[in-house]
Structures are given as structure tokens and as C-alpha cells.
Amino acid sequence: MAAKTFDVGTPTIWSNVTAGSEPQDLPGRSSLLILLLAIHLISAIASAQAPPAQSPETAGSSGAPTGGAQSSTTAPSAADTPANQVPSSKTEKKKKEKRGKIVAAPIPISNAALGTGIIPVVSYIFAFSKEDKISPPSVVGAAGLITDNGSRALALAGQLYVKHNTSIITAAFVRGHLNYDFYGTGSAAGDAGRKLALTQTGQLFFGEFLHRIGWKFFLGPRVWIASSSITPHPDSSTADQPVLSALDLGTSPRALGLRLLRDTRPNRFYATAGTLFDFKANFFQVDSTPSASSGLPGGNKTYSFQPYELTFNKYMSLSKSQVLAYNLTLCAVGGQAPFYGQCLFGTKNELRGYVPGRYIDTRMFATQLEYRLALPKRLGLVAFGGVGEVAPSLGKFNGDNLLPAIGAGLRFLLDRKYHVNFRIDFAQGKNEHTWSMGIAEAF
Numbered sequence: 001m002a003a004k005t006f007d008v009g010t011p012t013i014w015s016n017v018t019a020g021s022e023p024q025d026l027p028g029r030s031s032l033l034i035l036l037l038a039i040h041l042i043s044a045i046a047s048a049q050a051p052p053a054q055s056p057e058t059a060g061s062s063g064a065p066t067g068g069a070q071s072s073t074t075a076p077s078a079a080d081t082p083a084n085q086v087p088s089s090k091t092e093k094k095k096k097e098k099r100g101k102i103v104a105a106p107i108p109i110s111n112a113a114l115g116t117g118i119i120p121v122v123s124y125i126f127a128f129s130k131e132d133k134i135s136p137p138s139v140v141g142a143a144g145l146i147t148d149n150g151s152r153a154l155a156l157a158g159q160l161y162v163k164h165n166t167s168i169i170t171a172a173f174v175r176g177h178l179n180y181d182f183y184g185t186g187s188a189a190g191d192a193g194r195k196l197a198l199t200q201t202g203q204l205f206f207g208e209f210l211h212r213i214g215w216k217f218f219l220g221p222r223v224w225i226a227s228s229s230i231t232p233h234p235d236s237s238t239a240d241q242p243v244l245s246a247l248d249l250g251t252s253p254r255a256l257g258l259r260l261l262r263d264t265r266p267n268r269f270y271a272t273a274g275t276l277f278d279f280k281a282n283f284f285q286v287d288s289t290p291s292a293s294s295g296l297p298g299g300n301k302t303y304s305f306q307p308y309e310l311t312f313n314k315y316m317s318l319s320k321s322q323v324l325a326y327n328l329t330l331c332a333v334g335g336q337a338p339f340y341g342q343c344l345f346g347t348k349n350e351l352r353g354y355v356p357g358r359y360i361d362t363r364m365f366a367t368q369l370e371y372r373l374a375l376p377k378r379l380g381l382v383a384f385g386g387v388g389e390v391a392p393s394l395g396k397f398n399g400d401n402l403l404p405a406i407g408a409g410l411r412f413l414l415d416r417k418y419h420v421n422f423r424i425d426f427a428q429g430k431n432e433h434t435w436s437m438g439i440a441e442a443f
Contacts, residue, residue, distance in 0.1 A: 100126025100137070109147070110437040112355040113180045113347075117147030128162050135161035151178045168210040168218065175203040182232075183358045184242035185339055187390055187401040190359035191431065196241045200340070202228035208259060216264060222257040224282065228340075247288045247301060248338040257282035269440055270419035271315040272323050278311040284341065305335035307343075313443055321374040327386075327443045331364040343390060345403065349442040351386050353405035353429030361390035363397070368405070370442070380411030380421060384442075405429045414439070 107119040123141025140158035145151060153176025160169040181195040204226035210218040228251045232244055258281045265274035288301045310330040317323055329350045331343035343364035346354040350366035368386025375381065385406040391397045407427030414420045424437045 099130070100124055107439055108437060110435060111147070112434045112436070113357055114145075114151045114178060115147040115149035117145065117151070120144045120146070128160050132162075132164055135163075135165040137161070145176060149179045151180075152176055153178070166212045168208075168220075170206075170208040170210075172206045173204070174206075177201040180357065181355070182242055182244060182339065183355075183360070185342065185360045186392065187359060187361070189242060190345075190390070193358075193431070194240055194242055196244060197233040197235070198244075199231045199233065200228060201231075202226060210259060210261060216262050218259075218261045220259060222255075222259055222280075222282070224253065224255040224257070224284070226254070227252045245338075247303075248340070250289045251338060252287040252289070253284050253341070254286075255282045255284040265315065267418060269415075270323075270421065271313075271325070271441075272317045273315055275315070276311065276313040278309075280307075280309045282307050284335075284337075286338070286341075303336040305333055305337035305341055307331070307333045307337070307341060323372040325370045325372060325441070325443065327366075327368050327370075329364070329366045329388075333362040337362065345388060345390050349436075351388050351403060351405040351427075351429065352384070352407055352425055352436060352442065353427035353432070353434055354403065355432065355434065359390045359403060361392055363391045363394060365389060365397070366403075368443075372411075372441070374411075374413075374419075378413035380413065382409045382411065382423075382425070382441075384408070384425075384427075403430050 102122070102124050104122040105120070107121060108117075109119055110116045121141060121143045123139050123143075125137045125139045128135065128138040138158070138160040141156075143155045143157070145153040145155075153174060155172055155174040155176075157172035157174075158170070161167075162169065178200045180198060180200070182198050183189055183193070183195050204224060206222070206224055208220060208222040210220035213219045230244075230249045232249075234241060260277075260279040262275070262277040265271040265276060283304070283306050285302065285304045288303065308331070310328075312328045314326045315323060316325075327350075329348070333342050339360055340357075342360050342362050344357045345351070345359035345364055345366065347356040350364075351368060366386065366388030368384055370382055370384035373381045385404075387402050387404045389397055389402050391401070405427050407425055409423055409425035411421040411423055414422055420440060422437070422439055423441065425435070425442065427434050427436075
């Protein structure tokens with residue numbers, strides 16, 4: 001059944017789109033792992049908005065990004081009701097004046113690091129200004145995370161498109177705990193497969209303001225204020241486990257950053273043309289206050305690190321039912337970064353086929369190509385492959401430590417208007433395979 005939305009006050013089940021795409025805000029990897037969750041949840045809420053009701057040519061001339069993460073909902077606009085139409089009753093007049101819609105859904109997810117579960121989402125989608133017919137709908141809402149490995153989280157977030165889509169304001173607060181495995185840092189540690197179970201508890205505030213500067217580019221500052229506490233759960237049956245620094249156990253990171261974005265995709269849910277350029281730089285200062293009972297080396301300390309991330313996607317139609325999609329991700333981290341502030345391979349589908357975070361280091365690249373085929377009966381198929389690597393410095397990249405992956409997936413069309421798919425992917429990596437599922441394409 002296709003995804004559905006209803007007006008305010010009507011109970012809804014909405015097939016939203018999560019960020020296997022960005023947030024798609026999917027910033028996240030270059031900061032704390034708990035921040036990665038935040039971006040995932042921000043994307044889940046922000047994805048409630050749909051592209052503005054205009055043609056790609058019109059959108060392009062406005063200089064606004066038509067990309068985003070996800071959904072099949074549009075806010076009421078003048079296009080919905082002709083200006084010369086006179087309401088025939090009080091009921092019609094009342095319906096016409098409704099400003100937005102409430103949507104809700106349990107979004108299924110499957111992640112090799114956090115397990116299988118759902119992201120329940122409730123959001124309100126609305127036009128920030130009734131006079132603004134150019135900006136995409138704004139959205140505020142809440143999202144949660146519940147998985148079978150015990151991970152739990154709650155996020156409150158909002159994203160506002162204002163002044164004829166010349167400015168984008170995003171803010172979120174997230175609190176929760178994640179259960180996952182730490183494999184150590186470096187290619188050798190990832191290959192060895194030794195792991196230490198961790199529970200990371202934290203909270204954060206994230207804010208970002210982007211303003212259009214011309215040539216379809218958006219530029220603006222961002223801020224992070226967070227706290228994180230990690231509890232290791234060593235396996236008493238073996239001493240062969242990764243070593244964790246006490247400096248990583250209790251941290252209070254805060255950062256100012258910068259983002260440069262250019263998105264020319266005519267449909268962000270299923271791009272058939274256009275490009276995405278997304279550069280993010282964050283400058284963190286961290287107060288580390290590890291517990292004295294940890295027994296690990298280290299002590300109270302203040303340090304800094306600087307993650308930089310570049311994502312470039314390109315999309316090309318081969319025919320009405322065939323699309324070729326390309327993705328390149330680059331990551332570099334300077335300073336003294338905790339393991340969860342380094343480049344975490346696979347956390348944003350930079351290559352499916354790897355447990356997110358198994359390969360960690362201060363430099364990373366990943367590139368992949370995906371073929372997408374739309375079939376009758378709402379079905380679709382994809383095939384993908386790529387290669388990447390992590391290293392401690394640019395000069396340490398070599399062919400011996402490459403991380404290849406190949407895979408295929410099945411798609412089911414949830415919404416015809418914006419081509420929103422439910423996806424199930426199988427991928428084989430260097431030393432393991434993964435199954436994943438979600439809403440919208442992986443990139």
C-alpha cells in the first residue's frame with residue numbers, strides 16, 4: 001500500500017524516509033557516535049518534508065536545494081486550492097485554512113552495529129509563511145530509537161525553511177544510550193575482528209543555520225554541545241580485546257563548525273539527475289573526566305580535534321526505469337580525537353558489507369556505484385559495488401588495506417508521487433556480510 005498522509009487531527013501511519021541517505025544530515029560520522037544517532041533522528045524528522053511543488057527548472061532558478069532526505073508529504077499551498085475558488089461551505093473554508101499536517105509512523109531499521117528495530121516518528125509539517133510559495137515545508141517533531149540490542153534514544157528536532165528558501169534553520173536535542181562493539185582503531189584492528197562491548201550514554205544539542213550565497217550554494221555555521229559516558233563490558237573469557245583509553249570514557253564535547261551545501265537533485269527521495277555537494281567542518285573542544293574506577297590509564301584532560309567531511313553524489317538516468325548513482329565520501333580528522341570522533345567506516349552506507357565502526361582511523365575514503373532498476377508491480381532491484389580504506393595519514397593509504405564490497409537489493413515502492421522506496425540490501429565485504437533495511441535509497 002502506498003504511503004499516506006492526512007490532515008491535522010486525523011490519525012496517520014506514514015511511510016517516512018530515514019537516512020540511509022544523509023543526514024542524509026546525516027553529518028554524524030566525524031563526531032561522536034551518539035551524535036551520529038542524532039543526525040539519523042534529525043534526518044528521520046526532517047525527511048517529513050517534500051520538495052516544493054514546482055518543476056526542477058523552477059527550483060533550479062530559485063537557487064534552492066531540492067534535495068533532502070525523505071518523504072511524500074507536501075504542505076498546503078496556493079497550488080492546492082485555486083485562488084478564484086470560493087468555498088461552498090464553512091467546512092470547506094475551515095479545511096482550506098489548515099496550515100499543516102501531522103504525520104506519524106514506525107520506521108523499520110536494521111543496522112549491523114545497533115541491531116534491528118524501529119524509529120517511531122511524530123512530526124508536524126507546515127508552511128512557515130503562508131505568503132511564501134517557494135520554500136519547502138518546515139517540520140518539527142519527535143523521534144525515538146528502539147532496537148533488539150537494547151539501544152534506546154529520543155530526539156526532539158525541527159527544520160525551518162524561511163524567506164523564500166534563502167535560509168534553512170535546523171535544531172535538535174537528543175538523549176539516549178547505544179550498545180555496540182569497539183574493534184580498536186586502524187585497518188589491522190578491523191581485520192583482527194577483536195571486539196569489546198560498550199554502552200554509550202549521552203545527550204546533545206545541535207544547531208545549524210544555512211543561508212543561500214549564490215550559484216545554488218548554501219553556507220552557514222553549526223554548533224554542538226554534548227556529553228558522553230562510555231561503560232565497557234569486557235568478556236572475562238578472553239583477554240584478547242581492544243584497549244580503550246580512559247580519555248574516551250567520560251567526555252563533554254562542544255564545537256563550532258561550518259557547512260557548505262549544494263544540492264541540484266530534482267527529487268531527493270529517488271534522484272534521477274543532479275548532484276549533491278556537502279562539505280562539513282567541525283572544531284571540537286573536549287573535557288575528559290574518566291571515572292577513577294575504570295582502572296584504565298588517563299585522567300582529567302582538555303583536548304581538541306577537527307573532523308572534516310566531504311560527500312559528493314551524482315545521478316544519471318539511463319532510461320525511464322534505470323538510474324546510475326555515484327557516491328564519493330572523504331573524511332579527515334586532525335588533533336587528538338576519541339575513537340568515536342574519528343572516521344567511522346560504513347556508518348552512512350559508505351560501503352554496505354561492513355559493521356559500522358569496525359574500521360576506524362583519522363583518514364578515510366569510500367567510493368561506490370549503484371545501478372537502480374524500477375520494475376512493474378511497485379518492485380525494483382539494485383546492484384552496487386565499491387571500495388574504500390581507512391588510514392592514519394594520507395601517505396599510509398595503499399592497496400593492501402583496501403575494503404571492497406559488492407551487493408544487491410530489493411525495493412518496494414511506498415509512494416508513487418515521489419518514488420519513496422522501502423529497501424532491503426545484502427552486501428559482502430572483505431571479511432563479513434551484512435543485511436540492512438530502511439526507507440529511501442542508501443545515498
